Amino acid sequence: MISLSSLFKWLTASFIFLVGIQFLLTFGQLAVYLSQGSFNSKQIIGIRLPEQFSDAWFIVLVLITSIALAYFIFYLLKLWVIANDFSKREVFSKENAKSLNSIGKGICIFTVTLLGIDFILNLSYFFSLINQEEATSLAYTLGKRIGYIMGILAKWFPLLILAIFMLILSELIAKGSLIKSENDLTI
Amino acid sequence: MPIIVNLDVMLAKRKMKSKDLAEIIGITKANLSILKSGKAKAIRFSTLEAICKALDCQPSDILEFQE
Numbered sequence: 001m002i003s004l005s006s007l008f009k010w011l012t013a014s015f016i017f018l019v020g021i022q023f024l025l026t027f028g029q030l031a032v033y034l035s036q037g038s039f040n041s042k043q044i045i046g047i048r049l050p051e052q053f054s055d056a057w058f059i060v061l062v063l064i065t066s067i068a069l070a071y072f073i074f075y076l077l078k079l080w081v082i083a084n085d086f087s088k089r090e091v092f093s094k095e096n097a098k099s100l101n102s103i104g105k106g107i108c109i110f111t112v113t114l115l116g117i118d119f120i121l122n123l124s125y126f127f128s129l130i131n132q133e134e135a136t137s138l139a140y141t142l143g144k145r146i147g148y149i150m151g152i153l154a155k156w157f158p159l160l161i162l163a164i165f166m167l168i169l170s171e172l173i174a175k176g177s178l179i180k181s182e183n184d185l186t187i
Numbered sequence: 188m189p190i191i192v193n194l195d196v197m198l199a200k201r202k203m204k205s206k207d208l209a210e211i212i213g214i215t216k217a218n219l220s221i222l223k224s225g226k227a228k229a230i231r232f233s234t235l236e237a238i239c240k241a242l243d244c245q246p247s248d249i250l251e252f253q254e
Contacts, residue, residue: 185228187218 005087012080019076023069029062045114047121061117068113075106097174104166111159118152191251194223197242212237 026044033039033055042049042058044065049058078099085096198208209219212234221227235246242249 182228185221185226187214187222187227187230187234 003087005083005089009080009083009087012076012083016073016076016080019069019073023066023073026062026069027066030059030066033059044121045118047118049121061121065114065117068110068117071106072110075103075110079103092173092176092180094174094177097170097177100166100170100173104163104170107159107163107166111156111163115152115156118155122148122152189253191253192222192225192227193249193251194219194238197244197248201242203242208238208241211241 022045029039029043039055039058042053044058044061082096082099082103085091085093090096198205205219205223206216209216212219214234222230230250235249238249239246
C-alpha cells in the first residue's frame with residue numbers, strides 16, 4: 001500500500017506539473033506575440049479578455065502573472081523537498097518548519113496577487129452588470145454583484161486555505177522539533 | 188545551564204574509562220559524551236541510578252548547581 005508521505009510527494013509533483021503547464025501557457029503567449037506580431041486570443045488564468053484590450057497592458061499582465069506563477073512554482077519545489085524529507089521520516093526539523101512557513105507566506109502572496117488580477121480583469125464585466133436590461137430591480141443587481149464577487153473569491157479561496165494550513169503546520173513542526181531535540185538530548 | 192555534570196571528576200576518582208562506564212550502564216559512548224559535555228537537556232532517574240551504582244556515589248557527587 002502506498003504510504004501517505006509518498007502520496008504527498010506525488011501530489012506535490014503533480015501540482016508542480018500542472019502549475020508548470022499553466023506557466024508555459026501564460027508565458028507562451030508572449031512567444032506567440034513575438035513571432036506573429038499579435039495575440040491569437042487574450043487569455044490569462046482562464047479569463048478571456050475583450051479583443052479591444054490594449055496589447056501593451058496585456059503584455060504587462062502576462063508578465064506579472066508569469067512572475068507570480070514562477071514564484072509559486074519555486075515554493076512548490078520547496079514543498080517537494082519537504083515532501084521528500086517526510087518520506088525519509090525526518091519530519092520534525094527547524095529547517096522544515098522554516099521552509100513551510102515561507103511556503104505558506106509565499107502561497108498567500110501569490111493568491112492575493114492573482115485574486116487582485118482576476119478582480120481587476122473582471123471589473124468591466126462587474127460594472128456592466130448594472131446597465132443590463134434584465135437588471136430592473138436593485139435587489140437583483142445587488143444579488144448578482146454579490147454572487148459575482150463570491151464566484152471570484154471561491155476560485156482562489158482553496159489556495160488561501162492551503163496557505164493557512166501550511167502556516168499552522170509550520171508552527172506545529174517547529175514545536176515538534178523542539179520536543180524532539182529535548183527527547184534526543186535526554187540521556 | 189547552571190547544572191554542572193561532574194562525571195569526569197568521578198570517573199577520574201574511580202579510575203574508570205568512559206567506554207567502560209557506558210558499557211556498564213547500557214548507554215552509547217556518544218550519549219555519555221553528551222552528558223559529560225553538559226549538552227544534555229535532561230537525565231532519566233534510571234540512568235542516574237545506574238551511574239551512581241556503577242561509580243558507587245551519590246547523585247550530588249555527579250550533579251552540581253552553580254549560579
